[in-house]
Amino acid sequence: GENVEQHPSTLSVQEGDSAVIKCTYSDSASNYFPWYKQELGKRPQLIIDIRSNVGEKKDQRIAVTLNKTAKHFSLHITETQPEDSAVYFCAPMDTGRRALTFGSGTRLQVQP
Amino acid sequence: DTAVSQTPKYLVTQMGNDKSIKCEQNLGHDTMYWYKQDSKKFLKIMFSYNNKELIINETVPNRFSPKSPDKAHLNLHINSLELGDSAVYFCASSVTHRGLAKNIQYFGAGTRLSVL
Numbered sequence: 001g002e003n004v005e006q007h008p009s010t011l012s013v014q015e016g017d018s019a020v021i022k023c024t025y026s027d028s029a030s031n032y033f034p035w036y037k038q039e040l041g042k043r044p045q046l047i048i049d050i051r052s053n054v055g056e057k058k059d060q061r062i063a064v065t066l067n068k069t070a071k072h073f074s075l076h077i078t079e080t081q082p083e084d085s086a087v088y089f090c091a092p093m094d095t096g097r098r099a100l101t102f103g104s105g106t107r108l109q110v111q112p
Numbered sequence: 113d114t115a116v117s118q119t120p121k122y123l124v125t126q127m128g129n130d131k132s133i134k135c136e137q138n139l140g141h142d143t144m145y146w147y148k149q150d151s152k153k154f155l156k157i158m159f160s161y162n163n164k165e166l167i168i169n170e171t172v173p174n175r176f177s178p179k180s181p182d183k184a185h186l187n188l189h190i191n192s193l194e195l196g197d198s199a200v201y202f203c204a205s206s207v208t209h210r211g212l213a214k215n216i217q218y219f220g221a222g223t224r225l226s227v228l
Contacts, residue, residue, distance in 0.1 A: 032214055032215060034215075034216070038153075042221075043202065043219040043220060043221050043222055044155065044202070044217075044219050045219070046216050046217070049214075049216070051214070087153055089155060093215055097167075097168055098167070098208075098215070099145070099157060099160055099167075099168055099215070100157075100215055100217060101157075102147075102154075102155040102156075102157075104153075104154055105153045105154070105155070107153075
């Protein structure tokens with residue numbers, strides 16, 4: 001099965017700063033790499049994803065970069081705002097089980 | 113219209129009781145899941161069903177039994193509830209993309225189970 005590590009576990013930034021969260025995975029056959037955001041008391045929701053034939057994908061203030069050789073991918077949030085405060089999960093696809101394996105989560109706090 | 117709905121939203125019960133959580137999706141998806149999220153926010157998959165067939169059955173106690181009467185429904189029954197079962201249980205669904213790496217999961221709002 002897929003082993004997933006996510007760092008850091010908590011991240012505090014000032015509003016307007018950038019935030020980067022990194023995820024490493026073990027399954028070299030993994031080919032789909034999403035990030036989910038979970039606000040306090042709410043359900044996890046997909047915010048951005050990338051497939052293995054692409055190295056970077058951007059959507060307004062968020063971006064995901066993938067390094068397949070090193071088996072890690074990262075979430076980048078620029079110009080952070082208080083509403084970005086949430087727990088973020090990486091969830092690379094475990095090709096054997098055809099299911100996502102969620103990382104342990106990163107609690108991002110954006111200070112106004 | 114709610115895409116993935118689960119009931120109840122809150123469940124408070126005594127140790128030893130049996131309880132069920134229901135989940136329904138109206139997205140036309142063919143795969144449904146149950147996840148457990150503990151107090152530290154770890155999100156662990158418990159079960160997944162594809163077209164009513166059990167695909168993933170993680171190491172969970174036999175007291176947990178999923179049932180999928182059709183593609184749109186996946187219920188979770190828990191027998192002899194224990195204190196450690198207290199958590200938020202999320203249902204989710206996705207569609208299988210044959211030949212295309214993709215697995216967007218849509219989550220329900222969660223059921224907060226408290227065992228006293």
